[in-house]
Amino acid sequence: MSVLRIDARDGMARTGVLHTVHGDIRTPAFMPVATHASVKALDPDEVRQCGTDILLCNAYHLALRPGVDHVERAGGMHRFMGWDGPILTDSGGYQLVSLRGFAGIDEDGATFVSPYDGGRLFVTPEAAVDNQFRLGADIIMCLDHPVAFGTAADTALEATERTHRWAAHCRAAHPGQGRLLFGIAQGGFDIEARQKSAQAITKLDFDGIAVGGLAVGEPVDIMAEMAKASIAELPADRPRYFMGLGTDLELLTMVSLGFDMFDCVVPTRLARNATALTPWGRMPLRNARHRLDDTPVDPDCPCSTCKRFSRAYLRHLFAAGEILGHRLLTIHNITHLNRLMDGARTAITAGTFLEYRKQVVAQAKNREPVQAGGAGC
């Protein structure tokens, strides 16, 4: 039986509920990233108040610091970090393309170099599953081998075939016990390889399937083409996760193709750089035009930041180096993406997803409407 209950479909888009032992996740869902078992600057209650159902933690980073044994002794990630909702852990495969510090890869696994102390960590597919299980993940990701955009076709194919062999090892090593295991389809930037990879991973009967190795610097149209090739081969009854994606329009494009789950560091990273996500695009709050701007970041946003604080105050906090600015803007940015997903769920249920997407696209192209009593410059 699938762990995903699909309640409504509109075109290829679908909405429903994904069941885990730590609660339900409304889909399509955005997962804020808590790499080190912390959504940077927020406590878990605030993360929940932003409309979040599930967090993404990084097993690779947690295995290096504080260590799997340490977290396990502390009662697992949920108890350690004070979050009682579902947690998905990334296995570390992405770090093979994003980190310069990985030492190598062979048939048995990947060797990483710790950015903290230079120590080496060798991870087999079996160890990746075991680490995530002991950390307490509700959704465990297979160890995979993604490649960067521009990698030679034969190297990409080799990495994809290794990903399939590792997926079989992960499947065999998974203890079950209510925890979910997701496979990861790769295929580089070749349509046929994408299709074959999705088929190979589907055969292993995972609880859900992720499409990986995209949004790594390729043009948007190529990303969409590859995502289409992958998703067409995935079983309709399983949750589908597009790994690492952050703009409103990209998210809705992937929802329209039938993806259910997304993650990205964009909302938290931008918040630390004084940039707000808004329906009109990114808003750099350090900009001088916000100096006397007493409007909230987004007047329609229900978050606690927009209810109480002005752009001028946020700008002041960043100018003064006050950490409250990071916190307040992180609350807003995560709420923004959760609202986008909430809007998608509502529209899919109502059969108006296409209109909703068009409306978001139109808003993004427009300049921000002028607010009464707003911005002096």
Ligand SMILES: [Zn+2]
């Ligand atoms: Zn807000």
